[in-house]
Amino acid sequence: MTDHVSALDLFSIGIGPSSSHTVGPMRAARRSVEAVRDAGRLADVVRVQAVLYGSLAATGLGHGTPSAVLAGLAGMDPETCDPHVVSSMQESVERGGGLRLLGAHQVAFGAGDLRMAPLTRMPRHPNAMSVELFDAAGESLGRDVWFSIGGGFVVRDGDDEHAVPAAEAPFAFTDADDLLRLCDVEGVGVAELAWRNEVAVHGAEAAAAGLRSRWDAMEACVDAGLATAGVLPGWMKVPRRARQIAEMLGEQEARATAFAIGGSAVDQGRASSLLTSDLPAQWLQAYAMAVNEENAGGGRVVTAPTNGAAGIIPAVGYYAMRFHGVSREELAHDYLLTAAAIGSLYKRNASISGAEAGCQGEVGSAASMAAGALTAVLGGTPRQVENAAEIAMEHHLGLTCDPVGGFVQVPCIERNAIASGTAVAATRMALLGDGSHVVSLDAVIETMRQTGRDMKDSYKETSRAGLAVNVIEC
Structure with missing residues (x-):
């Protein structure tokens, strides 16, 4: 079943x-x-x-x-x-x-x-x-x-993994090819298909309220991380940086806006480039770091699909809201539903566990989910959504999970920031095409599964290899 x-x-x-x-x-x-x-x-x-x-x-x-x-x-x-x-x-x-x-x-x-x-x-x-x-x-x-x-x-032990039987979800799918086929048959996007399943399982009111609560929690986590200074727990004494970065970006934004209004023609051109290109990309990274600093500090977060990768989907969504005019309603509905549909494929057919698949299973899956979801809310077709999700994961294959000291801090926080940029880049590439591509999402998910299986256990959340043994405790 x-x-x-x-x-x-x-x-x-x-x-x-x-x-x-x-x-x-x-x-x-x-x-x-x-x-x-x-x-x-x-x-x-x-x-x-x-x-x-x-x-x-x-x-x-x-x-x-x-x-x-x-x-x-x-x-x-x-x-x-x-x-x-x-x-x-x-x-x-x-x-x-x-x-x-x-x-x-x-x-x-x-x-x-x-x-x-x-x-x-x-x-x-x-x-x-x-x-x-x-x-x-x-x-x-x-x-x-x-x-x-x-x-x-x-x-x-002895039980099957918890999941809702397909009989309760009228449009359950086993892989990306199946998902695209159902979208074609029904003439709908990924989010609408996923919504019909959620309504069948939970009812429309509970499903809508649940999705809103999750986006609200994601957004609140970004805001909290951007507002909080201090040092994270543990012997490394890693400083929180998101708040300082946000303050610096805010100052740059204010100066660029002033130049764009009253500067010379050259200054106006530079300011326009900064406001439309550099600053949005830097804010995106700040959003991701904010969430993962909250997570590292033991704060309230949303698994997306894990805590170690919790910054990517909120960051890309927050970026879409601020710089692309995507509404909170679209984020709570189309964005999260599309991301969840993609994430379910990784959970079902590979793994979202760093201890089982390495960080490709956490950060790679999250980047793939965010890329597909952003493509959807920016008007992409189901095949462009699938293409974006594939691109993002393809370039995270083989990523190890080697947290220094066992803390979800180094390299995890910065890794979420970088992966958020990869997700946005994957969306841009997918939207420039028609959804046709050589490597399918199903193929890259299976490749991730095989790669995780072949990866040494020391590189899968044991802190026995990689950065975890090359950063000296003091």
């Missing part, structure tokens, strides 16, 4: 710094405790043990995974939790010596109850964790093994 991946699931509101290492583990831990509660045994729990395996353990400290697991056990939800409370959970539990499961049942919790096993790699997925609850006699009340498969999605 074909599965439909909803835009409301692919774009979920959560917290930083990682969808797979923060949001996913929080959800998994909470669901394990809820299962025991639903079985009527929560009051019998006296001890909880959690173990992080593979990539979750290798980069867990830099990604805030221990605190996220504890927050999930305590019943917190990524969409509604206080990010500051989550970030301090490990310290609070260690200081207090206990944990209130689902906010209702107090149990002891010691340092040995949350263990790291970075060299143990589960066969199904490198992001694995187990949660087990015990009664006073030491008997297990339930043990779950979870896989955090990217984008905040989690699946329990």
